[in-house]
Every structure is written in structure tokens, then in C-alpha cells.
Amino acid sequence: xxxxxxxxxxxxxxxxxxxxxxxxxxxxxxxxxxxxxxxxxxxxxxxxxxxxxxxxxxxxxxxxxxxxxxxxxxxxxxxxxxxxxxxxxxxxxxxxxxxxxxxxxxxxxxxxxxxxxxxxxxxxxxxxxxxxxxxxxxxxxxxxxxxxxxxxxxxxxxxxxxxxxxxxxxxxxxxxxxx
Amino acid sequence: xxxxxxxxxxxxxxxxxxxxxxxxxxxxxxxxxxxxxxxxxxxxxxxxxxxxxxxxxxxxxxxxxxxxxxxxxxxxxxxxxxxxxxxxxxxxxxxxxxxxxxxxxxxxxxxxxxxxxxxxxxxxxxxxxxxxxxxxxxxxxxxxxxxxxxxxxxxxxxxxxxxxxxxxxxxxxxxxxxxxxxxxxxxxxxxxxxxxxxxxxxxxxxxxxxxxxxxxxxxxxxxxxxxxxxxxxxxxxxxxxxxxxxxxxxxxxxxxxxxxxxxxxxxxxxxxxxxxxxxxxxxxxxxxxxxxxxxxxxxxxxxxxxxxxxxxxxxxxxxxxxxxxxxxxxxxxxxxxxxxxxxxxxxxxxxxxxxxxxxxxxxxxxxxxxxxxxxxxxxxxxxxxxxxxxxxxxxxxxxxxxxxxxxxxxxxxxxxxxxxxxxxxxxxxxxxxxxxxxxxxxxxxxxxxxxxxxxxxxxxxxxxxxxxxxxxxxxxxxxxxxxxxxxxxxxxxxxxxxxxxxxxxxxxxxxxxxxxxxxxxxxxxxxxxxxxxxxxxxxxxxxxxxxxxxxxxxxxxxxxxxxxxxxxxxxxxxxxxxxxxxxxxxxxxxxxxxxxxxxx
Numbered sequence: 088x089x090x091x092x093x094x095x096x097x098x099x100x101x102x103x104x105x106x107x108x109x110x111x112x113x114x115x116x117x118x119x120x121x122x123x124x125x126x127x128x129x130x131x132x133x134x135x136x137x138x139x140x141x142x143x144x145x146x147x148x149x150x151x152x153x154x155x156x157x158x159x160x161x162x163x164x165x166x167x168x169x170x171x172x173x174x175x176x177x178x179x180x181x182x183x184x185x186x187x188x189x190x191x192x193x194x195x196x197x198x199x200x201x202x203x204x205x206x207x208x209x210x211x212x213x214x215x216x217x218x219x220x221x222x223x224x225x226x227x228x229x230x231x232x233x234x235x236x237x238x239x240x241x242x243x244x245x246x247x248x249x250x251x252x253x254x255x256x257x258x259x260x261x262x263x264x265x266x
Numbered sequence: 267x268x269x270x271x272x273x274x275x276x277x278x279x280x281x282x283x284x285x286x287x288x289x290x291x292x293x294x295x296x297x298x299x300x301x302x303x304x305x306x307x308x309x310x311x312x313x314x315x316x317x318x319x320x321x322x323x324x325x326x327x328x329x330x331x332x333x334x335x336x337x338x339x340x341x342x343x344x345x346x347x348x349x350x351x352x353x354x355x356x357x358x359x360x361x362x363x364x365x366x367x368x369x370x371x372x373x374x375x376x377x378x379x380x381x382x383x384x385x386x387x388x389x390x391x392x393x394x395x396x397x398x399x400x401x402x403x404x405x406x407x408x409x410x411x412x413x414x415x416x417x418x419x420x421x422x423x424x425x426x427x428x429x430x431x432x433x434x435x436x437x438x439x440x441x442x443x444x445x446x447x448x449x450x451x452x453x454x455x456x457x458x459x460x461x462x463x464x465x466x467x468x469x470x471x472x473x474x475x476x477x478x479x480x481x482x483x484x485x486x487x488x489x490x491x492x493x494x495x496x497x498x499x500x501x502x503x504x505x506x507x508x509x510x511x512x513x514x515x516x517x518x519x520x521x522x523x524x525x526x527x528x529x530x531x532x533x534x535x536x537x538x539x540x541x542x543x544x545x546x547x548x549x550x551x552x553x554x555x556x557x558x559x560x561x562x563x564x565x566x567x568x569x570x571x572x573x574x575x576x577x578x579x580x581x582x583x584x585x586x587x588x589x590x591x592x593x594x595x596x597x598x599x600x601x602x603x604x605x606x607x608x609x610x611x612x613x614x615x616x617x618x619x620x621x622x623x624x625x626x627x628x629x630x631x632x633x634x635x636x637x638x639x640x641x642x643x644x645x646x647x648x649x650x651x652x653x654x655x656x657x658x659x660x661x662x663x664x665x666x667x668x669x670x671x672x673x674x675x676x677x678x679x680x681x682x683x684x685x686x687x688x689x690x691x692x693x694x695x696x697x698x699x700x701x702x703x704x705x706x707x708x709x710x711x712x713x714x715x716x717x718x719x720x721x722x723x724x725x726x727x728x729x730x731x732x733x734x735x736x737x738x739x740x741x742x743x744x745x746x747x748x749x750x751x752x753x754x755x756x757x758x759x760x761x762x763x764x765x766x767x768x769x770x771x772x773x774x775x776x777x778x779x780x781x782x783x784x785x786x787x788x789x790x791x792x793x794x795x796x797x798x799x800x801x802x803x804x805x806x807x808x809x810x811x812x813x814x815x816x817x818x819x820x821x822x823x824x825x826x827x828x829x830x831x832x833x834x835x836x837x838x839x840x841x842x843x844x845x846x847x848x849x850x851x852x853x854x855x856x857x858x859x860x861x862x863x864x865x866x
Contacts, residue, residue, distance in 0.1 A: 151845060151858065151859075151861055154841060154861055158864060176767055187847070188847045188848060188851070189847055189850070189851050192848075192851045192852075193851075207851050207852050208852070209852035209853055209854050211854065211856045211858050211859070212858075214858070215845045215848040215849065215852065215854065215858075215859050216845075216848050217841075217844040217845060217848070218844045218845075218846070218847045218848070219839075219844065221838070221839070224791075225774070225778075225837060225838035225839065226837045226838075226841070227835065227837070228787055228834065228835040265763035265764070265767070
């Protein structure tokens with residue numbers, strides 16, 4: 088292959104479980120690294136994403152910073168993949184969606200003792216939370232979805248190798264698990 | 267002083283007694299407990315758990331599955347507006363808003379004084395006389411602004427339901443066209459006597475020769491079902507009548523139960539004779555709770571007439587009786603294996619099939635589950651004889667069919683036709699003009715446009731469970747489809763992920779398009795979702811959930827396209843607006859506290 092494919096990954100409102108699952112491809116990381124190189128990713132610690140072939144995002148969208156990062160990925164990645172239950176549906180963080188955000192902040196910072204000394208943090212450095220947690224595809228166009236909590240290393244391997252080989256990725260029975 | 271748990275033991279004791287302390291009757295026990303106490307109290311759950319040897323999770327699992335059961339205090343008056351598209355077309359949304367304003371209640375919440383709650387419910391089966399509501403389970407039809415205002419006053423004055431004007435609760439049959447079934451002159455016991463004269467072993471044969479097919483929509487040959495059930499090994503055989511008529515737009519079973527109850531029970535008894543069952547169940551949807559006392563009365567009369575009980579009509583060993591089980595607001599229980607789960611007092615989750623109910627049904631015993639109308643048709647077929655019966659209708663669809671007509675027409679109601687009638691004929695008879703589309707067999711059926719009005723109802727072409735909703739040229743078929751999509755998302759039982767998540771994603775996509783944020787990409791997503799739902803759902807609910815959208819996209823694509831933004835992609839919600847609550851709570855208004863549209 089003439090040129091290595093550039094791949095960026097990030098975790099938004101997620102738990103890094105999908106990244107752990109990516110590492111579960113184990114020794115296959117070496118042949119993978121022969122054909123791809125990582126751009127922005129927890130593996131490289133590069134802070135901003137440059138032009139990439141593939142972007143992989145775990146976690147949903149829970150605050151303004153998530154939106155900025157997601158937009159950066161969409162702008163720079165030709166193919167954007169939503170990976171894991173949180174990215175695909177909002178997942179566990181979306182369990183707060185049936186609660187009022189104001190009530191959540193009040194409960195955490197004002198009612199419960201021991202946090203923030205009785206005021207809700209308002210430093211402009213901090214990203215504001217959205218009133219609800221959203222899956223990625225409600226904010227930008229997503230090209231592919233890999234469901235699972237997390238999807239297995241094998242599923243991720245199959246998906247990526249298909250994609251790199253120019254095949255429409257297809258996860259068959261045993262590899263696709265929603266929950 | 268009686269302790270709280272003592273209080274619950276007082277009323278739960280007799281209820282448990284009546285139901286033989288059987289865990290299989292859990293749903294019935296919970297329905298009755300709630301009818302007495304208003305909701306299912308945590309102490310009642312504990313008490314029932316101890317008495318029935320069930321874990322708390324099992325009891326709460328059942329209670330939370332059914333939308334008519336509540337674990338939290340409800341209003342003294344629980345008002346539920348039927349939310350089928352036909353109710354909406356008759357103005358139910360405005361009536362509900364009016365009532366909420368009048369009573370100072372938010373939809374879905376209990377008023378602060380605990381007096382009432384107002385909410386919507388899936389189609390209550392009163393489409394020919396909507397808009398309709400249920401007040402504490404009792405149906406009120408033909409609502410008007412004045413009527414809603416009066417109801418508000420009655421509730422405000424805490425008038426007991428029994429003292430409300432009785433004309434509020436009148437439910438009409440609206441039979442507009444009669445055929446061999448609705449015109450039958452059968453007296454209670456006639457078909458049973460005919461069957462006994464034929465010989466018990468010949469009943470299945472006559473039903474097979476009559477080519478009777480199930481009237482619940484799928485059209486399975488009834489004779490074959492009865493034969494398989496009869497031949498299946500089991501310690502008991504059961505007959506179950508599916509009266510969980512939940513498909514929006516269908517109400518024929520309600521009319522049969524109200525005015526032809528004897529024929530329904532006669533058909534069930536025939537089936538019992540044919541398959542060798544001694545116990546039958548009628549599974550009555552919770553929305554038809556108001557028919558319960560009447561049906562019990564008919565059953566009692568039939569017992570006195572020796573048409574039920576021991577040695578029926580003097581035939582030694584012909585023992586059969588029928589019990590009525592109430593549903594509690596779950597569309598999925600119309601699926602026969604989910605219905606059986608519910609009969610066994612569990613959450614109504616469809617079973618894996620095979621094995622089919624004919625071999626492993628109620629309590630894993632051979633069970634014949636048939637639709638209300640099928641049992642009536644079976645009684646009729648026995649009386650008429652196979653040849654006469656088969657002469658009605660078409661070669662593959664013998665007999666007549668009840669059609670529930672509703673929507674934009676001057677004469678909604680029940681029409682009986684021989685199978686093979688064209689959509690155009692039905693439209694003509696009900697007086698519909700300027701018809702744009704007809705939804706045949708409810709949301710899970712097909713939506714057909716004018717070019718197809720010569721298609722015929724029957725298993726050869728347009729199979730139907732009976733719903734026939736008419737939409738004229740003033741209607742927006744996108745909104746019709748969106749109503750149906752909301753219905754499926756609400757009624758998904760949640761067991762399999764493709765359906766639980768897929769129906770919600772479909773609903774979110776339709777709402778996005780309705781909000782004017784849709785793009786061509788979203789139409790593609792709908793087609794993709796349809797593929798996932800059809801290929802990977804556990805049961806028919808998920809497989810058909812996309813039908814309303816696909817059919818309307820096929821015939822009425824511009825209704826969708828007019829709403830699309832011509833952009834490549836748009837977020838599904840207002841991003842900056844989603845930060846408003848956090849801005850308010852933190853008092854921030856700096857640049858970082860806002861999200862600009864992309865590219866701005």
C-alpha cells in the first residue's frame with residue numbers, strides 16, 4: 088500500500104470501554120499499524136485532528152465541548168464511525184434524560200454536602216452540559232455504526248479490516264451484539 | 267389501629283382467595299387490587315410476594331409492563347384520551363388541551379390535590395364514535411367541548427362515576443351492513459346440537475371443508491389448527507379466545523362481544539368439543555372492561571341452560587367452562603404467544619415459535635387460540651354446512667368478513683361483506699368522497715392510494731383483520747404515518763433490541779422531519795431502519811413497524827419531501843437551545859456558553 092490510512096479516535100460521553108475493546112484485538116495491532124497510522128487519539132495524545140480517512144468515536148454528546156470535538160471529526164474525517172451503545176443511542180449517560188438538568192445540578196452541587204461549596208461551577212473554562220444526552224447521529228452525519236456495549240475486539244477488527252479493504256463492512260451473527 | 271400492611275392484607279385476602287393463590291393469576295390479582303385501592307402499593311407488592319412466593323421483581327415487572335397498572339398513586343379520576351389517528355382527526359388533541367387547562371393539570375401528571383390525571387392511551391376501539399376517552403376504565407364516546415366541560419365539573423365535584431349521566435357511557439354497535447354472520451338466526455345451543463348430531467370426531471372435518479380461515483389477520487386455516495391441537499399430546503387441552511382487539515382502527519370484536527356474545531361462546535364450546543378441552547379463556551382487552559359484567563352474565567346464563575358446565579346438552583363427558591381474563595393495556599398481547607404469557611400472569615413478551623401454541627400453549631399444553639370473529643364464523647359454518655359456507659366469498663377466502671370502517675366518511679361502523687369485496691365498494695357504501703388513502707388492517711397493514719382502490723379484501727390480495735381507516739384529501743398522510751410510528755414505539759414490548767431501539771429511532775426520525783429538520787439522509791435512514799427491523803425483530807410488531815412509513819413514502823413521497831430542508835445534514839434538535847438550562851443554572855453567557863450553527 089502506497090500510503091498509510093490515517094485514523095483518529097476519541098471518547099466523548101463514554102467510558103473508554105470501546106477503546107479498551109479496540110486494544111482487545113491484541114497482537115493484531117501490529118499488522119494494523121502496518122497499514123494505518125493514528126492521528127488524534129488517546130493512543131497518541133495528539134490534541135486536534137488533522138485530515139483523516141477514518142474517525143472512530145465512542146460515547147454520546149453530553150456537553151458543548153463534545154459538540155466541538157464531534158464537528159472537528161466530521162470536518163476532517165472522510166468516514167465517521169459511531170462505536171458502542173453510548174455513541175449509537177446515548178447509552179448509560181442518557182439515563183439522565185428523564186431528569187431536569189437544573190434539578191441534577193442542584194442535587195449534586197447545592198443539596199448534597201461536600202461539593203463545590205454550595206455553588207454550581209460557572210468557570211468559562213468548563214463546557215456547559217446539554218439539557219439532554221444525544222447519540223452522535225443526531226448532531227452530525229454518521230457513516231457507519233458499530234453497536235455493542237462494548238463491541239468485541241473481533242467485531243472491531245472485522246469492521247476495520249473490511250473498511251480498509253474497501254468492502255462494505257458487515258458484522259454477521261455472533262459479532263453483532265446490541266447490549 | 268390497623269397497620270398499613272394489615273390494611274393491604276384485608277382487601278388482598280379475598281382477591282387471592284378468588285384466584286386460588288395462584289401465581290398464574292398474578293395479572294388478574296393486580297388488576298383487582300388496583301381496582302380496589304387505586305394503585306398497587308409497595309406494601310401490597312410485599313404482601314403478594316409473600317403469599318404467592320414470588321420475588322418483588324417479578325411482581326413489579328408485571329405491573330410495569332401493562333400501561334393500565336400503576337405502582338404510584340394515581341388521580342382519583344384517571345382520564346385517558348384515545349390517541350388513534352381517527353380520534354385526532356375528530357379533534358381529540360384540542361379537547362385534551364381544553365380539559366388540561368380547565369382542570370389545571372399537565373398531561374401525564376397527577377393534579378396536586380390528587381384529584382385527577384389526564385393522559386393519552388393507544389386506540390380504545392371506539393373509532394366509529396370518537397373522539398373517545400376512558401375514565402377509570404369506562405369508555406365515553408363522541409366527546410365534544412361541552413361534554414368535556416361537563417366531565418370536568420363532575421370530577422371537580424367528586425361525583426362518583428355511577429352517578430354520571432348514563433348517556434355518556436352509551437357505546438353504539440353502528441352495524442351498517444349485515445351478511446350471513448350478523449343476520450344469523452341462531453339460538454344459543456343450535457350449532458352445538460348440530461355438532462353433536464354430526465358427531466364429535468367430524469367437527470374438525472366440517473371446519474376444514476368449509477375452508478374457514480382465522481379472522482385475526484393472518485388467515486391460518488382454522489380446521490388445520492384445531493386438528494393439530496386435537497392430535498397434540500398433553501394432560502389438558504385449552505381453548506383461548508383472543509379478544510385483545512388492539513390494532514388501531516379495529517372494533518368489530520367489541521360489537522360481536524356486545525351483541526353476539528352467545529355466538530362467540532358457542533364457537534369456543536364447539537372448539538372445546540372438537541379438540542377435547544375442558545377449560546377455555548376469553549382474554550378481554552382492558553379497554554373493554556365495561557363489557558365484563560355483561561359477559562359474565564351471559565356465561566352464567568349459558569351454564570344454567572346447560573350450554574356450559576358438566577355434561578353439556580346431556581352429552582356424557584362433554585364438560586367445558588369459560589373464564590374471562592382481563593388485559594391491562596398492552597397491544598403486544600394480541601400476538602397469540604404474548605397473550606398466553608399474559609394469561610399465565612407474566613409480562614406479555616412473545617415466545618419463540620416453534621413450538622406453536624397448538625402443541626405448547628397455555629401452561630405448555632396444547633392450546634387453540636382464535637380470534638373472536640373466527641369462533642363466531644366456526645359456529646356459523648357448522649350450522650350452515652361446509653358446502654354452503656364455502657360458497658360465500660372467494661376460493662381462497664371462504665365466508666364473510668366484518669370490516670371496521672372509520673375516518674373520513676359519513677357512515678362509520680361495522681360492515682359485513684363476503685370476502686372479495688373491493689376497497690372502492692366499501693368506500694361507496696360508507697359514503698366516503700374525495701378519498702386520498704385507505705389504511706387497510708391498521709398500522710401494521712397496508713396504506714393504499716386511489717390507483718389501487720379496485721383491489722379486493724381477501725387472502726388472495728389484501729388480507730385484513732378488519733380495520734379500514736379512510737383519509738380524504740384534507741389529510742396529511744405524513745402525520746398519519748407519524749401517529750402510527752409513535753404507536754409502535756409505545757407498544758414495543760422492549761424484549762428485543764432491534765424493535766425496542768429501532769421503533770424509537772424511527773419515531774425520532776419522523777419527529778425530526780416533522781420539526782422541519784429532516785434531510786434526504788433521514789429518508790435513507792428510514793429505509794435502513796426498515797431493513798434492520800424486518801430482518802432482526804423477534805416478532806411481527808417490529809417487522810411491521812415500518813410499514814406505515816414505507817407505504818406512505820411510496821404513495822405520498824411529496825408529503826415527506828415538502829418538509830425536508832434541502833441540506834445535506836441537519837442536527838435533530840436546536841444545539842444552542844439545549845444549553846439554555848445550563849446557562850440559566852450557572853448564570854453564564856460567555857462565548858463558550860453558546861453553540862453556533864456550523865459554518866456560522
